[in-house]
Every structure is written in structure tokens, then in C-alpha cells.
Amino acid sequence: MSQLDPVVLFFLLGLGAGLARAELKLPTAIYEFVSMILLLSIGLKGGIQLSSQPLGTLLVDVVLVILLGLLLPLLAFPVLRFVGRLPRPDAASVAAHYGSVSVGTFAVAISYAAVQSIEYEPFMPLFVVLLEVPAILVGIVLARGISRRTRWRALGREIFLGKSVVLLLGGLLIGWIAGPQGLSSVEPLFFGLFKGVLALFLLEMGLIASAHLTGA
Known part of the structure; x- marks a missing residue:
């Protein structure tokens, strides 16, 4: 039997359905909800x-990750x-995408690691955030340039x-702050449904990828 994680098959389903121009689309409100649950779940697990x-x-790892997030887009x-x-x-x-980490890709990676019983450092979700911020900063600055008119407060927001x-x-x-005991009441939503939420997210990613391939 194939060891391919089932959630990856949902991406292929979305990709194939989109290329075949099937009448399949995740409603915007549901996609927003799914992405919010996915992001919060990853953050909660890391916390x-x-x-x-x-x-x-x-501390040393945090500094190195931030430097990496700045350096990769510049290169x-x-x-x-x-x-x-x-x-x-x-x-x-x-270039900014080279410095950051796709949340969907990260979610699939940790899901696969769990299925294969592969251990990974618990602070990885923190590094996802740390890579995201400097990569976005460098990407925006590279795109817009720096001048006296640069609105740093708006850029920071x-x-x-x-x-x-x-x-x-x-x-x-x-x-x-809450720890595992404090989060037990919300565990069914954020942890119990994680794989299902990830599957829906990747289904939509497959549809989006097919739209780019077909120019739709």
C-alpha cells in the first residue's frame, strides 16, 4: 500500500478537477475559515x-533564522x-517567497512526519513566523524601494x-500561555479536525494551481 499521505491526494483532486474544468470551487467564506483554522492549529501546537x-x-537559533529570512530574498x-x-x-x-515558508507546505510536512513517526523540533512553527516577517519586509522594500516618502508605520502594519x-x-x-491542559476544551476543533481542514485547504490549492496553469 502507498505511503502517500491522503491529504496530498486532495491537492491532486483539486488540480485534476481544475484542469478538467469541473464545476468545483470552495466558497470564499469556507476557504477563509479553513485557512484560519489551519494557521491557528499550527500556532497552537507550536505554543x-x-x-x-x-x-x-x-536565542541563537532565532537570530540565525531571522538572518536567513533576510538573506535569501536578497540573494x-x-x-x-x-x-x-x-x-x-x-x-x-x-524573492520574498524564497525567504518565507508556505503554511500549506509546512502543514503537509508536519502531517507526513507525524504519520511516519518522524520527530522534529517543537519550535518549528515559531520559525515559520520568524521567516515570514523578514521575507515580507525585504520583498516589499525590493518592490517599492526606499525613499523619504516611505511610510514605515503603514509598512509595519x-x-x-x-x-x-x-x-x-x-x-x-x-x-x-494555556498549555495542553488549558486547550483541552478546543482540542477537537483545532487538533482533531486538523487533517480534514488541511485536506480542504489543499483541495483549494489544487484548484488555484490549475487556474494558473490554464490561465483561467
Whole structure:
């Protein structure tokens, strides 16, 4: 029997349905709800694990991850801009993706690790947030440039108050403060349904990917 995680098959279902132009689409409200549950679930799981670990031991790792999030977009941008000949906004956007982590990809990875009984460090969700923020910052600056007219307060709000950062970081803090016992009442929603929520998320990702491939 194949060891392929079933949630990956949902992505392939969405991709195939989209390429076949099937009448299949996840309603916007449901997709927003699914993405919120997914982000909070990842954050809560990381927060629970962090609650049992001294944060001081992570200081060096945190600094290195932030530097990595800043460095990767800076390295990718000139290659995309001058070798790939992409327009500046497109090169900056793609470069920012090199520095950040796809939440969907991360969720599939930790799901696969759990199925295969592969252990991983509990603070990985924290690193997802730490990579997201500097990558977005560098991407925006590369796309818009820096001038006296740069509105740093608005830029900060755009970065730190984005949905993914707020939900991931908020989930981490809630999980860290409440711990496993405190979150037992919401466990069925955020942990029990995690794989099902991830499956719906990847179904929509497959549909979106097919739309890009077909130019729809």
C-alpha cells in the first residue's frame, strides 16, 4: 500500500478537477475559515511545545533564522531580476517567497512526519513566523524601494498585522500561555479536525494551481 499521505491526494483532486474544468470551487467564506483554522492549529501546537521548553535556549537559533529570512530574498532578487529578466515587482514577490515558508507546505510536512513517526523540533512553527516577517519586509522594500516618502508605520502594519502572521503568532502565544491542559476544551476543533481542514485547504490549492496553469 502507498505511503502517500491522503491529504496530498486532495491537492491532486483539486488540480485534476481544475484542469478538467469541473464545476468545483470552495466558497470564499469556507476557504477563509479553513485557512484560519489551519494557521491557528499550527500556532497552537507550536505554543504547547514551547510551553515546556526554556525560550532562552532558542536565542541563537532565532537570530540565525531571522538572518536567513533576510538573506535569501536578497540573494534571489538579483538572479530573478537580471538573469530571469522578471519585472521588479515580480522579482521581489518571488524573492520574498524564497525567504518565507508556505503554511500549506509546512502543514503537509508536519502531517507526513507525524504519520511516519518522524520527530522534529517543537519550535518549528515559531520559525515559520520568524521567516515570514523578514521575507515580507525585504520583498516589499525590493518592490517599492526606499525613499523619504516611505511610510514605515503603514509598512509595519502591513507586515506585522497580516492575517498569517497574526494568527500564527497569536496561536503560538495562546498555546504557550494555556498549555495542553488549558486547550483541552478546543482540542477537537483545532487538533482533531486538523487533517480534514488541511485536506480542504489543499483541495483549494489544487484548484488555484490549475487556474494558473490554464490561465483561467
